[in-house]
Amino acid sequence: MVNVALLGFGTVGSGVAEVLTRNGDLIDSRVDDLVRLKYIKRAREVFDGPYQDLFVKDFSIIEQDPQVDIVVETIGGTGAALDYTTRALKAGKSVVTANKELVATHGYELLQLAKEHGVSYLFEASVGGGIPILRPLTSCLAANDLTQITGILNGTTNYILTRMIQAGLTFEQALKEAQDKGYAEKDPTADVDGHDACRKICILAALAFGHHVYPDQVPTEGIRHVTLGDAAYADSKGYKIKLLGRAIRQPEGKVCAFVAPHLVADTAPLAGVEDVFNAIAVTGNAIGDVMFYGRGAGKLPTASAVVADVIDIAKDLKRDRHNGWASGSPDLVVSDDGLTSKWYVRAQGTMDQARLACGEIQPLARSGAPTSEVAFLTAPMPRPLVLDKLRGMEVASLFRVLD
Amino acid sequence: MVNVALLGFGTVGSGVAEVLTRNGDLIDSRVDDLVRLKYIKRAREVFDGPYQDLFVKDFSIIEQDPQVDIVVETIGGTGAALDYTTRALKAGKSVVTANKELVATHGYELLQLAKEHGVSYLFEASVGGGIPILRPLTSCLAANDLTQITGILNGTTNYILTRMIQAGLTFEQALKEAQDKGYAEKDPTADVDGHDACRKICILAALAFGHHVYPDQVPTEGIRHVTLGDAAYADSKGYKIKLLGRAIRQPEGKVCAFVAPHLVADTAPLAGVEDVFNAIAVTGNAIGDVMFYGRGAGKLPTASAVVADVIDIAKDLKRDRHNGWASGSPDLVVSDDGLTSKWYVRAQGTMDQARLACGEIQPLARSGAPTSEVAFLTAPMPRPLVLDKLRGMEVASLFRVLD
Numbered sequence: 001m002v003n004v005a006l007l008g009f010g011t012v013g014s015g016v017a018e019v020l021t022r023n024g025d026l027i028d029s030r031v032d033d034l035v036r037l038k039y040i041k042r043a044r045e046v047f048d049g050p051y052q053d054l055f056v057k058d059f060s061i062i063e064q065d066p067q068v069d070i071v072v073e074t075i076g077g078t079g080a081a082l083d084y085t086t087r088a089l090k091a092g093k094s095v096v097t098a099n100k101e102l103v104a105t106h107g108y109e110l111l112q113l114a115k116e117h118g119v120s121y122l123f124e125a126s127v128g129g130g131i132p133i134l135r136p137l138t139s140c141l142a143a144n145d146l147t148q149i150t151g152i153l154n155g156t157t158n159y160i161l162t163r164m165i166q167a168g169l170t171f172e173q174a175l176k177e178a179q180d181k182g183y184a185e186k187d188p189t190a191d192v193d194g195h196d197a198c199r200k201i202c203i204l205a206a207l208a209f210g211h212h213v214y215p216d217q218v219p220t221e222g223i224r225h226v227t228l229g230d231a232a233y234a235d236s237k238g239y240k241i242k243l244l245g246r247a248i249r250q251p252e253g254k255v256c257a258f259v260a261p262h263l264v265a266d267t268a269p270l271a272g273v274e275d276v277f278n279a280i281a282v283t284g285n286a287i288g289d290v291m292f293y294g295r296g297a298g299k300l301p302t303a304s305a306v307v308a309d310v311i312d313i314a315k316d317l318k319r320d321r322h323n324g325w326a327s328g329s330p331d332l333v334v335s336d337d338g339l340t341s342k343w344y345v346r347a348q349g350t351m352d353q354a355r356l357a358c359g360e361i362q363p364l365a366r367s368g369a370p371t372s373e374v375a376f377l378t379a380p381m382p383r384p385l386v387l388d389k390l391r392g393m394e395v396a397s398l399f400r401v402l403d
Numbered sequence: 404m405v406n407v408a409l410l411g412f413g414t415v416g417s418g419v420a421e422v423l424t425r426n427g428d429l430i431d432s433r434v435d436d437l438v439r440l441k442y443i444k445r446a447r448e449v450f451d452g453p454y455q456d457l458f459v460k461d462f463s464i465i466e467q468d469p470q471v472d473i474v475v476e477t478i479g480g481t482g483a484a485l486d487y488t489t490r491a492l493k494a495g496k497s498v499v500t501a502n503k504e505l506v507a508t509h510g511y512e513l514l515q516l517a518k519e520h521g522v523s524y525l526f527e528a529s530v531g532g533g534i535p536i537l538r539p540l541t542s543c544l545a546a547n548d549l550t551q552i553t554g555i556l557n558g559t560t561n562y563i564l565t566r567m568i569q570a571g572l573t574f575e576q577a578l579k580e581a582q583d584k585g586y587a588e589k590d591p592t593a594d595v596d597g598h599d600a601c602r603k604i605c606i607l608a609a610l611a612f613g614h615h616v617y618p619d620q621v622p623t624e625g626i627r628h629v630t631l632g633d634a635a636y637a638d639s640k641g642y643k644i645k646l647l648g649r650a651i652r653q654p655e656g657k658v659c660a661f662v663a664p665h666l667v668a669d670t671a672p673l674a675g676v677e678d679v680f681n682a683i684a685v686t687g688n689a690i691g692d693v694m695f696y697g698r699g700a701g702k703l704p705t706a707s708a709v710v711a712d713v714i715d716i717a718k719d720l721k722r723d724r725h726n727g728w729a730s731g732s733p734d735l736v737v738s739d740d741g742l743t744s745k746w747y748v749r750a751q752g753t754m755d756q757a758r759l760a761c762g763e764i765q766p767l768a769r770s771g772a773p774t775s776e777v778a779f780l781t782a783p784m785p786r787p788l789v790l791d792k793l794r795g796m797e798v799a800s801l802f803r804v805l806d
C-alpha cells in the first residue's frame with residue numbers, strides 16, 4: 001500500500017483526488033500496488049463532501065505519520081507550500097507539486113533536500129499543465145545536447161491573443177472574456193505580464209541546461225501593450241503574435257532566457273497553437289526540433305500530470321530520480337541583447353524616416369491605420385543596434401520575429 | 404562501465420555510433436557511469452573507418468561476452484533481428500531496437516522473454532523516430548484511461564501528400580521527388596501502402612490498451628489512389644488529406660484499429676503537420692488531447708531515441724521496466740465498420756444522383772473537374788451504410804473525415 005497525503009483542495013487538488021478515485025483500479029494495476037489517498041489538508045477548517053473523512057487540520061499529523069509515502073502539494077505560492085514541502089522531504093516523504101513559483105524560486109534547494117533524504121521531488125505539472133514535457137526532456141531527450149527551448153507557456157495570454165487575432169477584440173475585451181470563461185484570474189497580473197511564463201521557462205532552462213535560473217534573472221515582457229493594429233500588421237505578412245518563453249544555450253555554460261511577445265510565421269508549428277493550448281518546442285543536436293502540445297492548465301489535465309508523478313514514485317519509492325540541477329549564479333543568465341533577429345516595429349513617422357533610420361526594411365500595411373503611423377520589419381540585428389537606429393523615432397511596439 | 408554491442412551499421416546504426424561518440428561525455432554524466440560501444444556487427448564482412456576495431460563477424464562473441472550489458476538492434480526485419488534479439492535476451496542482455504516490424508509481430512513474446520530474464524526490451528525509436536512517444540504514453544499519461552490514438556505515422560507519405568497539396572504534383576511526381584531526396588525507398592511499398600504506419604499503430608495500441616495487436620488484424624489502406632482532384636476538393640472546404648493510423652478503445656476491451664487516408668480540418672493541429680514530420684495525438688480521460696510532433700525518421704533523430712533507451716537502461720541495469728502488454732487474440736481487433744463519421748466521396752455522376760443516394764450532402768467543387776464527376780461530404784454514418792447508399796454510383800474515392 002502506498003499512502004498519499006494531499007495538501008490543497010482547490011482546482012488542482014480536487015482534480016488529483018478525482019483522478020486517483022476515478023482511475024483507481026487502473027492506477028493500482030499500473031503501480032502493482034494499492035495507491036490510497038490517506039489525508040487531505042486545506043486552508044479552511046471545514047470540509048464536507050465525499051472526502052471529508054480524510055480531512056486533517058494539522059500538517060504535523062501528515063508529517064509524523066510514517067505510513068505517508070508521498071505528499072502532493074497543490075497549495076501554490078512560496079509560503080505554507082515551502083514550509084510543508086521542506087518538512088515533508090525532511091520526514092523522508094517524496095513530494096509532488098504543480099507549483100511553478102515554488103520550483104522556479106526554490107527548486108535547487110528542495111531537490112538537494114530530496115537527494116539528502118533519499119526521496120523524490122517531482123513537478124511535471126508545473127510546466128505545460130498536463131503536457132508531458134519535463135520527463136521527456138530529461139529522459140527521452142537525454143542523448144541530446146540541448147540547445148534551445150521555445151514555448152507558448154501560458155494559456156491565458158494565448159487565449160487573449162487568439163481572440164484578438166481571430167475575433168478582432170481589443171486586449172481589454174479579450175481579457176474580460178477570458179475572465180468570464182474562467183481562463184483568467186480576477187487579478188490577471190501573473191499571466192498577462194508574463195510572470196507565469198517566466199517561472200516556467202526558468203524550470204525548463206534549469207532542467208535542459210543544468211543550472212538554476214531564477215525568475216528575477218529573466219527579462220519578462222507581457223502582452224498588455226499588444227494592440228489590434230499590431231495583430232493586423234503581423235497578419236498582413238503571414239505572422240501571428242505569440243507570447244514566447246525562450247531559453248537558448250550560450251557559450252561557456254551561460255543561458256539566454258527571456259519572455260516577450262514575438263511574431264511567429266504562420267507556417268511554424270507554434271503559430272497553429274490557439275486558444276488556451278500550450279506548446280513547447282525543444283531543439284537538440286540529434287533530435288532536431290520536437291514539439292509537445294496540449295492543455296497547459298485546467299483541473300483534470302493538471303491532475304493527470306500530478307498523478308503521473310505519484311505513479312512514478314509509487315512504482316519504486318526509493319529509486320534515485322535525481323534529475324537535479326546545479327546551483328545558479330548571478331552571472332549565469334545573459335540578456336537577450338546579443339541575440340540577432342528581425343524586428344517588428346510600429347512607430348510614429350513615415351516610411352521614408354523608417355528607411356533612413358533602419359536601411360533595408362519590409363513595409364507593413366493595414367486598413368484603417370492613421371497616416372502618422374508606420375510599421376515594418378527590419379533586417380536581422382541585435383537589440384542594441386535596432387534601438388540605436390530607432391533613436392529618432394517614437395516607437396510604440398518593438399517585437400522580435402522568430403525565425 | 405556499461406558495454407553496448409551494436410547490430411547493424413546502416414542509417415540508424417551509424418547514427419547510434421555517432422551520437423554515442425559525439426555526446427559521449429554528456430551521456431556518461433547523465434548515466435553517472437561510462438557507456439562504451441564494445442562491438443559492432445553488420446552483414447558484410449568488411450569494415451573500415453573509425454570504428455573498425457569494434458567490428459566482429461560472429462554474433463556469438465557478443466552473445467557470450469558477459470561484459471555486454473545492452474545490445475542495440477538496428478538490422479530491421481524479422482529474420483536475423485529476431486534470432487539475435489532472442490539470443491541476447493536469453494543471455495541476460497537488455498535489447499534496444501528501432502525495428503517496428505519485429506516489435507509489431509513479436510513484441511509480446513520478446514517482452515515476456517525479457518521479463519523472464521530480468522532484462523529490458525525497449526523500442527522508443529520504433530514509433531515516431533525521434534519523437535518521444537512510447538515512454539510518455541506509458542509513464543507521463545499513466546494516470547489516464549486512454550481512449551484514442553491518432554497519428555501521422557509515416558514521413559514519406561506525409562511528404563508526398565504535402566507536395567501534392569502545396570505544389571500540385573501528382574502522386575507519381577511527388578513519389579519520385581521523395582525518392583530523389585532520400586525520403587522514400589526504391590521500393591516504396593511499405594510506406595505508400597500503409598504497412599509502416601500499420602506496424603506503428605499496432606505498437607501504440609498495444610501499449611495504450613494492453614494487448615498485442617497484430618498488423619494482419621488491422622485494415623490498411625495506403626495513398627496510391629489519392630489524386631490531385633481529391634486534394635483540390637478537400638482544400639475547397641478547408642480540409643487536408645492525411646494518412647492516419649488510428650486506434651480507438653471499444654467496449655469489452657476490444658480495439659478498433661486501422662490505417663487510411665482521411666480529410667482533416669485545417670484548424671486541427673494534425674493538419675499543420677507537413678513534409679516528413681510526424682505527429683501523434685493521444686486522448687485520455689484526464690488529459691484530454693495531447694500531441695507529440697517531430698521528425699519521424701532520419702539518422703540522428705532515430706538514433707536520439709535509441710540512445711535515450713540505452714541511457715535509461717544504463718542508469719539502472721536491473722530495474723523492472725516491464726510496460727509489457729498481454730497476448731493478443733483473433734477477436735480482439737474489430738473493424739472500423741461500426742465507426743461513424745462524415746465521408747468524402749468522389750464518384751461518377753451528378754449532384755442530383757448524389758442527393759438521391761445519400762440525402763443531405765455538402766457539395767464540393769474544384770476548377771477543371773470533368774462534368775461527369777461529383778464530389779461531396781456526407782452526413783455522419785458508419786461505413787456499411789455509406790457503402791449501401793452509394794451502391795448505384797461508381798465511386799472513385801471514399802475517405803473518412805476526421806472530426
Ligand SMILES: NC(=O)c1ccc[n+]([C@@H]2O[C@H](COP(=O)([O-])OP(=O)(O)OC[C@H]3O[C@@H](n4cnc5c(N)ncnc54)[C@H](OP(=O)(O)O)[C@@H]3O)[C@@H](O)[C@H]2O)c1
Binds near residue numbers: 098
Ligand atoms: N489551476 C490550474 O489550472 C493550474 C495548472 C498548473 C499548475 N497550477 C498550480 O497549482 C497550484 C494550485 O493551484 P489551484 O488553481 O488549484 O489553486 P486554488 O484553486 O486556489 O487552490 C489552492 C488550495 O490551497 C489551499 N491552501 C491555501 N493555503 C493552505 C495552507 N496553508 N494549507 C493547506 N492548504 C492551503 C486552499 O484551501 P481552501 O480550499 O481551504 O481555500 C485551496 O484548496 C498553484 O501552484 C498553481 O500555480 C495550477
Ligand SMILES: NC(=O)c1ccc[n+]([C@@H]2O[C@H](COP(=O)([O-])OP(=O)(O)OC[C@H]3O[C@@H](n4cnc5c(N)ncnc54)[C@H](OP(=O)(O)O)[C@@H]3O)[C@@H](O)[C@H]2O)c1
Binds near residue numbers: 410414700
Ligand atoms: N531509417 C530510418 O530513418 C528509420 C527510422 C525509424 C526506424 N527505423 C528502423 O531501423 C531499422 C534499421 O533501419 P536502417 O534504415 O538503418 O536500415 P539500413 O540502412 O538498411 O541498415 C541495416 C543494417 O543492418 C545490417 N544487417 C543486415 N543483416 C544483418 C545481419 N544478419 N547481421 C548484422 N547486421 C545485419 C546491414 O549490414 P551492412 O551495412 O553490412 O549492409 C546494415 O548495416 C529498421 O528496422 C527500420 O525500420 C529506421
